[in-house]
Structures are given as C-alpha cells and as structure tokens.
Amino acid sequence: MATTTKTPTAYEIDAAPEVLEFPDNFLLIDLCGEHDRNLADVEQKLGVQVVRRGNQLSIHGEPDAQKEAAEVLTSLYERLEAGRAVEPADIDREVRMGVSEKGTVPAVGDQMDLGVGDRVEIKTRKKMVEPRTEAQKAYVKSLFKNELAFGIGPAGTGKTYLAVAVGVNLFIGGHVDKIILSRPAVEAGEKLGYLPGDMKDKVDPYMQPLYDALNDFLPQKQVEKLIEEKKIEIAPLAFMRGRTLARAFVVLDEAQNATTMQMKMFLTRLGEGSRMVITGDRTQIDLPRGVSSGLRDAERLLAGISKIDFNYFTSKDVVRHPLVAAIIEAYEADDPK
Template structure:
C-alpha cells in the first residue's frame, strides 16, 4: 500500500543541510529506502510503501541533531545511520554524533563519521600503540592528526612528531631543489595540511623551531628515544620491516604512537616486503597494541572516491583469480 508523508523542516538552513549539495543526500536516502523524496522549500515530501516511508522517516529523524541546526550531513552519515537502524545501535549512533573531537580554525566540528572510525578514535585514546589500515579517504591520517594536536594543546604530551618514509616514486631526492628539509617536504605535505586545519600556519615554524612539533622523514628517528610525545607514522606500508621495527622501538615513556597505512598502495620494490604487513602478522596478539581496519564504507571524501576504491578492489580480485 502506497502512502505519503510531509515533514515540515524548521528553516531553510535545515532544509539545505538535509538535502545536501545538489540534493545529493535525498538521492542517497532514496537509494537506501526505495522511497521518493522531494523538497519544496521547507517541506519534505516522502512517498512510497509503508515500510519505505517509515524507514525514511527514521533515518531522517536519526540525523536531526545535525540538519535541525543547519549542520551539513553527508552520504556517509546517512549510511552510518542506516547501519545503526539495521543493527539496533541507535544509542551508539547518538554517542558518535555528540563526540566532537575538535573544531578547525574555521569553527567546523570534526567527528568520527562511521562506527569503525569511532573504534579507531577510541583505540588511539586508550592504547599506547594503534595501527590503522585502510584505503585512501578513510580519515586515517587526519583523525590521528586531530587527536595528536588536541592532546598537544591539552598539554597531555610535550611534543607532536609526524613522520613517514620518503619513498622515491619516479623522482630522486637528489634532483629536487633546495636543502634536505625542502627536498623531503613534498613527502610530508599531507601531514602539514592536517596541522594547518587546527594551528595558525604562522605559528607552526616557531613550534617547530622549539621542537614542540617535528615533521621529519623516518630516517631521522634512528637512535632516538621518543619520550612524552604523540607520534604519527604515516604511509607505513612503504616502510621496510627493519624501518618499522626501528620506529616502533623508539617509543618512550609517557608516549603514544599511531601507525597508518594502506597495504594496497605500496610503493616499495616488488621483491621488498612491507613493514606494515609484517608488523600486522607479528604484533596482532601483543597486549597493549590495537589494530583497526577501515574499508571503502569508511571513505569520507568525495563520493566518487568510494566508487574508485570499489572498482580497484574488483579489478584486483578478478586479476588474482
């Protein structure tokens, strides 16, 4: 039996937030429920079977804390809400929505977007060593940087150390212009970008001169003991097993380390094992170490990124058959 429902939204801002850019959220809601959704001003018209309309209403209501205040929602938010309804995790969804990790310099609220992202955040908060493995766009590095910056600003740690292997992809470091720091900066750009979201770029050079923030290739870590520091090792799939062992054994007292990587994007030579893959096998059952795995369902970039990841996964699977 077909039925229809009209939801009166409180403001134009809330209508825009719910509908999304080019009404993309309404399309996602329709895909998830089978109902037809049409926005006319501040009125949302929902039509379909009883089940379709009811599910649409429940999904929209579960996201009301966002759109009612004019806060933008995304397709990922809708998919997480659908998962919460299907698995009866509505209370956990509310906790996820209320847990604001940080605010950017522009005042934007940063939250975990999916249940797996939230598990990752909780692991970083409670474990001294956390590995996060997943495809591009799942927020591995960004969330680690958010938590690291917030911990630094709250004086939980004296230093924030960001490092990654400088794996050469096509160009040799020696042919890049500038001194050594300028040569390695392109490899560390994603880490700087995350810092700039929360700390005034003009203040970062001073913090780096004082050693409060250190951004350096992994080779700089050899022979050191990193005490009272929040350490992020990014692009860990490009470490060798020896490099991975070296950086993990740098962990000092009152320190925390987060290791992130994507095993499908290894730039090492074909005959070279990835330190991240080896570490996952060796350390999986070691007490005090958390392993978090994100998937294409956790991609929080442009919706096209999720489809690109899916296409590559399908290609790799069919190629290996």
C-alpha cells in the same frame, strides 16, 4: 550501512508516505540545502522521494527506506537545532552510521572512556571531526584508549586524517606536549640527492599530505608557529633514529613502505606518556622487489601483544569520491592472491 538504490518510479512509490513536520522553517531551509541538494542526496542514497510542502517533508518509497530516511532527516535537523551546519559529509555519515548513536556526546580528549554506542566527535581548533563508518568510529576509540594502534586498509578510508585529528585534539587538551608526523621517503623515479633545494625542499613533497591534514585542524599561522617551536615535527622516517619520543603523539604514515628494520627502529622510539599510530595500505607497497614490508612483519609479530590494537578498513569505509570505492573493489576482485 545503507545501500544506494535507484529512485523509485511513480508506480513503486508507497501510497502511505512518512510525513515529518519541522517547527522552524529557517532550519528546514538549511536542512533541504541550496536547490534542495541535501534532499536529493538523501533520495539518491536511500532510494526514496522526498517532497516538501510548507514546513513538512513527505517521504515516499519502500517502508524500510522511508523509516531510514526519516531518521536521517530528523537527526540532521537536530544537528541544525544545536547550531551546527549540515554538509554532504554529515549526510553521508548519518546514512552510513544510522542514528543509533543519538544521545550523550562525550567530550573526546577530556573523557577518553568512550561508551559503546556513543557518538564520537573529535574537537580541533578549526572543526569538529566525526567518524563516518563503524570501522572509523572503532579506530578513533582505539586511538584514545591504546598507546600503540595500527590502522590498515585502502586509500581514502581516513586512517591518517583521523589519526592527525586525534593528535591535535590531545595536543590542544594538554595530554601530549608535541605532535610528530612521519613517513618513509620512498623514492619513485628520482633520487633525493638529485632533486633541487636543501633537505627540507627535498622531503617536503613526501610530507605534503601530513601538512594538508594539519591545516584542516589548526590555523595555518598556528601550524607554522608550532613547527618553528618544534611542538609539531614533520619528518622522514630516517630522522627518527636514535630518539626517544616522550609525551608525544606520533604518527607513522604509509608504513607499508617501511622496511622491517625501520619499523622496529620506529616502534622502539615510544617513550613515557606517548601514543603511537601506524597507518598503511598493504596493496600499495613501493619497496624494491625482495625487500620485506615492515607493516606486514609488524602484523605478524605483534598481533598477540596486549595493549597493541589493530584496526582494519575495507572499500566500504572509503569516504572519498564514491568511484574510489568502486576502483578499489575492482582491483581487489582482480587480485589473484
């Protein structure tokens, strides 16, 4: 992963810049971005200076940084040639992942045997989703290969977002018949019974992040129709008791707030033709003092079982605002453990 360094001064700029020439000037404009913001992003992330002259980009800086910037810009241009847009997330992914993935792009969901080194893309109705770190890529591959997988790590690492994207992909590809998304409705200050409205009104605030993820991948009207047809279910963990979930893609989010008994209950719902994903952050347990986290117990008890895969994320995998990673690292450094 590339590290962020300061922009070099005039005295630090290499005398022999890397020069790239692009045949399509219109695509070059898109590559540079409005007011050259894409170039500025590459400069800031890789510690280089990029100068545009006509249909050429000159990259100044340390030789290794020049080479990396050239590979990133070339890969982004090829993305534009393929008819796809370049957004800040795409620049971030190219910088983090490098361009070792160039080549065959498997049709995820249609071809589940993903080769090492292949670029991983998740097709949904509204957008193409791509992992932005190596840990995210390994996680997505794990979700397609394993019937039961865990994603454990800090906030902002894409655990739930990518899981829902994979669920949508498998659903629209006919690999599963329904999507079931669940979270523990852990109370924080207010008792559910005291909140206004019917049960749906009471629990929907807890489920909102799951609605948000779905609406990123499917048109809102389709989401509403599928929920009405019960092909998509979004419900508190307690609602899973007594069910057998067959041919479903099932996600348990915020699993650190499930008790040991709740976790056992949920895991044993797995039915024929289903896939289950458990996501959580061990540093954000909201259970009452003295109540054991089901996520921690599941790690301890299930780690040795084949076909159950554990995927771990760190602050380096945070893909929200850069400050989120810095905040997580500060808290981790202060944790006495």
